[in-house]
Amino acid sequence: MPQHVLIIGAVALGPKAASRFKRLEPDSTVTMIDKDTRISYGGCGIPYFVSGDVSATSDLTTTSYHMVRDIPFFRDIKGVEVKTGVEAMAIDRAAKTVRVTDLASGQKDVLSYDKLVIATGAAPRVLPVPGYDLPGVHVVANLEAAESIRAAVTAGGVEKAVVIGAGFVGLEMAEALADMWDVETSVVEAGPRILMNNLGPALSAMALRHITDKGLTVHLSETVTAIEGDGRVQRVITDKRVIEADLVVMAAGVVPNSDLAARAGLAVSGRGGIVVDRNMRTSDPDIFAGGDCVEIKHLVTGKPFFLPMGSMANRQGRVIGDNLAGGASVFTGAAGSFAIKLFERAASGTGLTLEQAGREGLDAISALVVQLDRAHFYPGKELMTLELVVERGSRRVLGIQGLAASGDALVGRVGAVAAMMPFSPTVSDISNLEYPYSPPYASAMDVINTVGNVADNLLAGRNVGISPEQFAALWEGGQCHFLDCRERSDAASLLERFPGKWHNIPQGHLAGRLDEVPRDCDVVLVCNTGARSYEAYTTLAHDGRTNVKNLFGGMAALRALGLDPK
Numbered sequence: 001m002p003q004h005v006l007i008i009g010a011v012a013l014g015p016k017a018a019s020r021f022k023r024l025e026p027d028s029t030v031t032m033i034d035k036d037t038r039i040s041y042g043g044c045g046i047p048y049f050v051s052g053d054v055s056a057t058s059d060l061t062t063t064s065y066h067m068v069r070d071i072p073f074f075r076d077i078k079g080v081e082v083k084t085g086v087e088a089m090a091i092d093r094a095a096k097t098v099r100v101t102d103l104a105s106g107q108k109d110v111l112s113y114d115k116l117v118i119a120t121g122a123a124p125r126v127l128p129v130p131g132y133d134l135p136g137v138h139v140v141a142n143l144e145a146a147e148s149i150r151a152a153v154t155a156g157g158v159e160k161a162v163v164i165g166a167g168f169v170g171l172e173m174a175e176a177l178a179d180m181w182d183v184e185t186s187v188v189e190a191g192p193r194i195l196m197n198n199l200g201p202a203l204s205a206m207a208l209r210h211i212t213d214k215g216l217t218v219h220l221s222e223t224v225t226a227i228e229g230d231g232r233v234q235r236v237i238t239d240k241r242v243i244e245a246d247l248v249v250m251a252a253g254v255v256p257n258s259d260l261a262a263r264a265g266l267a268v269s270g271r272g273g274i275v276v277d278r279n280m281r282t283s284d285p286d287i288f289a290g291g292d293c294v295e296i297k298h299l300v301t302g303k304p305f306f307l308p309m310g311s312m313a314n315r316q317g318r319v320i321g322d323n324l325a326g327g328a329s330v331f332t333g334a335a336g337s338f339a340i341k342l343f344e345r346a347a348s349g350t351g352l353t354l355e356q357a358g359r360e361g362l363d364a365i366s367a368l369v370v371q372l373d374r375a376h377f378y379p380g381k382e383l384m385t386l387e388l389v390v391e392r393g394s395r396r397v398l399g400i401q402g403l404a405a406s407g408d409a410l411v412g413r414v415g416a417v418a419a420m421m422p423f424s425p426t427v428s429d430i431s432n433l434e435y436p437y438s439p440p441y442a443s444a445m446d447v448i449n450t451v452g453n454v455a456d457n458l459l460a461g462r463n464v465g466i467s468p469e470q471f472a473a474l475w476e477g478g479q480c481h482f483l484d485c486r487e488r489s490d491a492a493s494l495l496e497r498f499p500g501k502w503h504n505i506p507q508g509h510l511a512g513r514l515d516e517v518p519r520d521c522d523v524v525l526v527c528n529t530g531a532r533s534y535e536a537y538t539t540l541a542h543d544g545r546t547n548v549k550n551l552f553g554g555m556a557a558l559r560a561l562g563l564d565p566k
């Protein structure tokens with residue numbers, strides 16, 4: 001029997017659910033409303049429009065076959081009626097109606113439904129500080145905001161910009177301003193590091209060093225207290241300094257748009273996300289919700305969490321479209337997979353960081369490796385850093401994060417692990433992961449397998465590692481024997497700079513020179529990436545040494561962090 005589906009929200013999830021449902025039930029009708037005038041656009045592409053990588057906002061509203069996803073497109077191609085500039089004011093669940101207002105005319109109306117979809121998304125968090133509403137202060141909310149930011153920059157009136165927030169959007173916007181437009185850009189972050197919800201301390205510090213080398217100024221552990229200007233923004237005031245600014249971008253996170261659902265009596269969590277089941281149904285069986293306004297299950301912790309991403313909304317939209325047509329499709333949850341471009345580096349990950357695992361009460365360790373992303377003999381190879389987080393005892397993989405020059409190569413490795421997360425992979429699964437091999441694309445013993453092997457050795461007690469930060473602390477303390485396991489030509493400069501403190505025995509010679517390694521102090525083993533120092537560790541362990549530590553990631557990790565001996 002034909003039914004009428006009403007969808008509130010027409011950016012990502014709404015159009016996907018509408019299109020899927022109409023393919024399954026062509027005789028049913030769909031009405032989609034949105035309070036904005038432009039619909040069905042790729043919001044995640046906004047920083048790349050601001051940077052100029054995407055030439056026009058219209059590019060963000062087209063299909064892959066270059067048709068603009070506007071009202072005529074949905075009406076003529078998809079069979080969906082769209083009303084823009086129309087805001088949903090209240091849901092009457094008993095009457096199955098939604099009261100709406102036309103924002104241009106003020107005219108009110110009531111729309112009925114058989115099934116309702118809430119796709120209201122999320123809103124940027126606006127810091128409640130004096131001056132937040134000055135001209136020149138922007139939030140990255142929609143295409144109009146993007147056009148306003150780019151217009152200000154291209155007009156030539158922006159020499160200094162401040163971005164508030166060092167998450168995904170903040171760093172993408174900072175790069176867009178600094179890299180393409182040569183705007184002197186500062187980032188202010190209240191937390192102690194960038195991407196702190198996504199990367200552990202070592203990878204975050206490596207990423208920070210890279211973006212500062214590329215010209216960004218980053219102020220960590222600072223709180224914005226005010227924004228000032230005479231008629232328009234001129235400066236940002238923090239608890240530590242004054243930063244001059246011609247333009248400010250607030251990127252302090254987003255909050256779910258769940259007020260409409262809450263007023264209708266639908267279940268909403270204390271964190272503000274609409275509660276849905278595996279079928280994306282709300283607490284009302286005739287109302288579905290998805291995208292940035294809902295909470296979903298975390299595949300590692302099993303707890304609900306908030307993950308605002310366009311990719312998530314599209315997948316959930318298909319599930320909802322199926323179920324509107326009587327299907328039983330499920331959305332099992334997510335592990336929080338992400339990727340971000342940072343100038344000439346990429347960061348990516350899935351699951352939990354070591355810190356997050358600890359907060360969840362999980363007994364976990366992490367293994368950090370640095371290795372080439374393809375065969376060592378193939379041109380164009382680049383170093384990749386991966387950190388694998390695993391649970392002791394169960395050996396379950398809790399997460400993986402990485403940083404690399406080749407973003408595609410990194411995302412390929414992380415994506416392979418992300419695909420396994422619903423099935424609770426173990427360290428052995430990573431060690432034996434069948435990653436596609438060819439010298440231009442991977443190593444015969446690939447970096448993803450290596451990080452699994454390192455984790456396996458750590459869990460079994462066959463390796464004792466220290467982080468680059470721990471190395472730096474030991475170096476300052478000066479009570480250790482630092483043994484370089486590389487060939488003498490590689491170690492020569494450090495031997496010359498630190499005579500008596502830096503020592504060298506090539507790994508291949510160590511078994512015959514054990515008497516040169518002291519037994520009465522800790523020995524720290526170092527090589528380029530950690531491979532030869534691990535071989536040296538096994539040699540010393542076989543000799544009965546228990547005071548030996550292997551530097552994770554070797555000199556490559558130290559250099560990436562700026563912690564190499566000085």
